[in-house]
Amino acid sequence: MKKFLAILSVFIFFSTGYCTTSISDYEQAKRAYESRDFHTALEYYNIVIHKEENNIDAYCGKGKTQIELKQYSEAIKTFTKVIELEPNNIDGYMGRAIAYAKKSNPDHVKAKADLDQVILIDPKNYEAFETRAMVNFELKDRENAYIDIEE
Numbered sequence: 001m002k003k004f005l006a007i008l009s010v011f012i013f014f015s016t017g018y019c020t021t022s023i024s025d026y027e028q029a030k031r032a033y034e035s036r037d038f039h040t041a042l043e044y045y046n047i048v049i050h051k052e053e054n055n056i057d058a059y060c061g062k063g064k065t066q067i068e069l070k071q072y073s074e075a076i077k078t079f080t081k082v083i084e085l086e087p088n089n090i091d092g093y094m095g096r097a098i099a100y101a102k103k104s105n106p107d108h109v110k111a112k113a114d115l116d117q118v119i120l121i122d123p124k125n126y127e128a129f130e131t132r133a134m135v136n137f138e139l140k141d142r143e144n145a146y147i148d149i150e151e
Helices: 001-015 024-032 038-050 055-070 072-083 091-102 109-120 126-138 144-149
Strands: none
Touching: 024 038, 024 055, 038 055, 055 072, 055 091, 072 091, 091 109, 091 126, 109 126, 126 144
């Protein structure tokens, strides 16, 4: 009986993943992103999204990666998906605002609208105020840019 319990314990230990050496696709994506291997990161984020179509973290990572690859239109679509899945997701609005602002033909009005939404959700988000100040300068709205800087 003791031998059976020992074998059973070993089986349970290995089958529950405690001793696994494989790294999840999501972790692979994050590691590739951190290593600035953006093409590989994008591949892994796409694999994760294919397996888990509502994985918000994977969509956010994919959008950030697309921004790094200067794929701004694709990033806008990706961050829009984040917002569809989770309407109050600050990362979705921030990412989309940055993508709008960095496009070859920037859409500062849409960027500002997304930043307004971030500030509505989180009134103490200083990164949003700082980014909106820069967008306001681009829109030649100096008065509101200075107000945002003071926030």
